[in-house]
Amino acid sequence: MTSERDYVLGTDDEEIARLGLQHRAWKERALEAWRAAGIGRGQTVLDVGCGPGYAALDLAELVGPLGRVVAIDKSARFLEALGRMCQQRGLGNVTVHRADLEAGEFPGVMADRVWCRWVLSFVKNPRDVLARMTAALRPGGVLVLHEYFDYSTWRGAPRCPEVEEFVRAVMASWRDQGGEPDIAMSLPRWIEELGFAVRSIRPIIDIVPVDHLSWAWLRAFIEVGRRRLVELGYLSESRSGAIWRGFAEFESTPNARMATPGVLEIVAAQ
Numbered sequence: 033m034t035s036e037r038d039y040v041l042g043t044d045d046e047e048i049a050r051l052g053l054q055h056r057a058w059k060e061r062a063l064e065a066w067r068a069a070g071i072g073r074g075q076t077v078l079d080v081g082c083g084p085g086y087a088a089l090d091l092a093e094l095v096g097p098l099g100r101v102v103a104i105d106k107s108a109r110f111l112e113a114l115g116r117m118c119q120q121r122g123l124g125n126v127t128v129h130r131a132d133l134e135a136g137e138f139p140g141v142m143a144d145r146v147w148c149r150w151v152l153s154f155v156k157n158p159r160d161v162l163a164r165m166t167a168a169l170r171p172g173g174v175l176v177l178h179e180y181f182d183y184s185t186w187r188g189a190p191r192c193p194e195v196e197e198f199v200r201a202v203m204a205s206w207r208d209q210g211g212e213p214d215i216a217m218s219l220p221r222w223i224e225e226l227g228f229a230v231r232s233i234r235p236i237i238d239i240v241p242v243d244h245l246s247w248a249w250l251r252a253f254i255e256v257g258r259r260r261l262v263e264l265g266y267l268s269e270s271r272s273g274a275i276w277r278g279f280a281e282f283e284s285t286p287n288a289r290m291a292t293p294g295v296l297e298i299v300a301a302q
Contacts, residue, residue: 043107043109043110046256047256048084048109048110048113050252050253050256051083051084051086052084052086053245053248053249053252054249054252054253055086055087056086056245056249057245057246057248057249058149058178058249059090061178061236061295061297062087062090062149062178063090065147065176065178065297065299066091066094066147066176068176068231068232068297068299069145069147069174069175069176069299070145070174071091071094071095071145071147071176072094072095073094073095073096073098073099074095074096074098074099075095075099075100075143075144075145076095076099076100076101076102076141076142076143076144076145077091077094077095077099077100077101077102077143077144077145077146077147078101078102078104078139078141078143078145078146078147078165078168079091079101079102079103079104079147079148080104080133080146080147080148080151080161080165081104081105081133081148081149081150081151081154082103082104082105082110082111082114082128083105083107083110084110084113084114084117085103085105085110085111085113085114085117085118085126085128087147087149088101088103088114088126089114089117089118089121089123089126091147092118092123092125092126093123095125096125097124097125099125100125100126100127101125101126101127102126102127102128102129102139102141102143103126103127103128103129104128104129104130104131104133104138104139105128105130105131106130106131106132106133107130108130111128111130114126114128115128129141133151133155133161133164134155134156134157134161136160136164138164138168139168141168142168142169142170143168143169143170143173144169144170144173144174145169145173145174145175145176146165146166146168146169146173146174146175146176147176147177148165148175148176148177148178148179149177149178149179150178150179150180151179152177152179152215152216152219153179153180153206153211153212153213153214153215153216154206154209154211155210155211156209156210156211158212158215158218159218159222162219162222162223162226163226166223166226166227166228169302171302172301172302173301173302174231174299174300174301175223175228175298175299175300175301176297176298176299176300177216177219177296177297177298177299177300178236178295178296178297179215179216179219179295179296179298180213180214180215180216180293180294180295180296181214181215181216181217181235181294181295181296182214182293182294183199183202183203183213183214183293183294184199184200184203184293185237185291185292185293185294186199186250186290186291186292186293187199187290187291188282188288188289188290188291189239189288189289189290189291190282190285190288192278192279192282193278194274194275194276194277194278194279194282195254195275195278195279195282195290197271197275198254198257198258198261198275198279199293201261201266201267202257202261204266205261205264205266213293216295216296216298217296219296219298220233220298223298223300227302228300228301228302229300229301229302230298230299230300231299231300231301232297232298232299233296233297233298233299234296234297235294235295235296235297236292236294236295236296236297237291237292237293237294237295238291238292239289239290239291239292240289240290240292241287241288241289242283242288246290246292247290250290250292251279251283254275254276254279255276258272258275258276259272
């Protein structure tokens with residue numbers, strides 16, 4: 033089983049909190065995707081690469097007590113956090129399953145729907161993982177994905193060189209560990225080769241002001257991520273500090289905006 037240290041941004045309490053902010057920023061987009069995929073009462077849904085499970089909790093409410101959510105992740109720490117939140121909310125329809133997707137591990141569950149967000153861009157064998165997801169769907173099942181197709185769209189207006197430097201370092205760290213931050217451009221062809229039809233596909237890029245929740249998400253990623261990049265050797269302490277100072281100056285610029293990393297939403301069915 034892969035260790036917690038192998039996560040690009042770690043699995044500590046700060047990262048769990050950041051992922052909660054990230055989910056809040058993306059919740060409406062996720063709900064739109066789930067509606068497009070027809071997720072509803074009584075279904076079994078796989079949440080692949082669930083992290084600490086913020087999406088799994090929302091899915092559990094959507095499918096109701098007669099439905100089931102199987103939340104899959106390789107991090108025991110993330111799954112423990114999800115278990116605690118399920119207890120706090122009184123949700124009994126979430127099952128956690130610890131699995132290393134890259135090692136070919138996958139639960140023996142057949143599902144009506146599969147949801148996966150920002151997982152295939154991190155694994156070394158994304159097509160194999162995608163094949164296991166499609167194989168876990170019952171006849172007529174639906175796959176719904178959110179993956180990056182152009183991570184470098186994340187930039188500032190006016191231009192902020194420190195944000196661009198940070199984004200380059202993030203992308204380099206993913207690729208050096210076997211991931212591909214722009215993986216979504218490969219997914220439609222792979223999905224069709226696996227016998228599924230792409231039902232809908234749309235790009236998602238927002239241009240957000242300082243007071244937008246997505247700005248807070250991106251800001252938190254810079255704050256946490258730059259320190260992690262120092263640990264991994266992609267930034268020096270001095271460059272990490274310079275990036276944060278440059279970002280703070282940019283953030284104080286009147287009428288500043290940021291473009292979010294480009295995400296592709298794909299809904300596919302048998």
